[in-house]
Amino acid sequence: MKKHHIILVIILVSIKGFSQDVNGFFVKADAFFNSYVNDGKVAYSKIQNNQSGLNELMKMAETVSVSKEDAEVYQAFWINAYNLSVIKGIIDNYPTNSPLDNAGFFDKTTYRLAGKNITLNDIEHKLLRAQFNDARFHFVLVCGAVGCPPLINKAYMPNTLDAQMETQTKKAINGNFIRVNTKKKRVQASQIMEWYKADFTMDGTTEINFINQYRTEKLEGKYKLSYFQYDWRINKQ
Template identity: 65%
Template sequence: MKKYILILFTLIGTNLQAQSLDTFFKEADAFFKNNVKNGKVAYADIHKNPDALNALLANAEKISVKESDAKNYQAFWINAYNLSVIKGIIDNYPTNSPLDNKGFFDKTTYSLAGKQITLNDIEHKLLRPKFKDPRFHFVLVCGAVGCPPLISKAYLPSTLDTQLEAQTKKAINGSFLKVKKNKVSASKIMEWYKEDFTMNGTTEIDFINKYRTEKVSDKAKLSYFEYNWNLNKQ
């Protein structure tokens, strides 16, 4: 009897966790749709009425998600990162840049999935080293114009790979690169995280050509343009 009771409680707990995670994704999707347009965030409006954001993050605090459940795990932490960036901006609003706020990425902590965690921890401990996917750089949005654009929807486990591909292609074929004949100037992201774009013996140009419609020469000279840290506000 005890064995069956234990199984029952395990099933109930698993079901409640799934419901909580599904609720988080639905509410996050609604929040992004209401507050993000063309990659820009309505910080002023959110600052006036932060209830939806605070409720979302309160829900995120209770989420339980395992690394072995890779799609749910990645989708949760990508959304949690982007929401926490917005929360960090709102808590310091008005502000002109995330860098204007000391410790924005490496000192300020958020209560997420039972952890007290910084933005850098999410990116550099929970995502990049565990999954080694350079596409994360095109969906984790740091609150600045130089970042890839924030989409007006949540990242969902069922569509995650498609969304990662789409955002990477959008960046590589858009403002992430400046191409002139055999000269390629890339966002500083590609310099800061060179190891992510040159895994398994590939070059940065190889990575670019994997996603770029108009290919660049293998002999192209690569440089990096300065990052625009101005706030990505509407």
């Protein structure tokens, strides 16, 4: 076992109430993402040629037990489970040009996870967004398309979850998620911000306020907001 993963085991085991099945899942997921994800892109061809690691992870995820009361473990598990299930869905239809090329990819295909038969939409909308008011989910749940914020090459971990979500949100807001024309005072955002407007305007805030919360170079003055078209091409290496 690599030194990196030995350290992860020690950290995870030390967390109070951390069950052994979840522990093993996080460690294996971390190794999987590290092996097959680079610069936000997934090596689908390599995974297809050797599916044992992915299948082992999906099998482990079937019997994991998590509770909303242990919010960090719960959220980290479901974020990783979502991202792995997207990869599984693409591999099951590979080669494919887009997740949208496969009927029911998000709302009909089910995965056996934590004792539930569940779709990708159920994970995102019912288990995460509906339970926790946090727009940052949109920057860590990766739908398998170029238009998504990039997938990281490690698992989301309970003890680092908040920092990881914060980092990915900042990267997106200061990266390709928005396009700014300071001269014309115009900003274009990913359609994610249009589709989930309510998530980015909670507590009376505005989309511009949300952007400025994470953007290094603030949008000063009155900016006109519009949205650019989502890129649904597969996020393959």
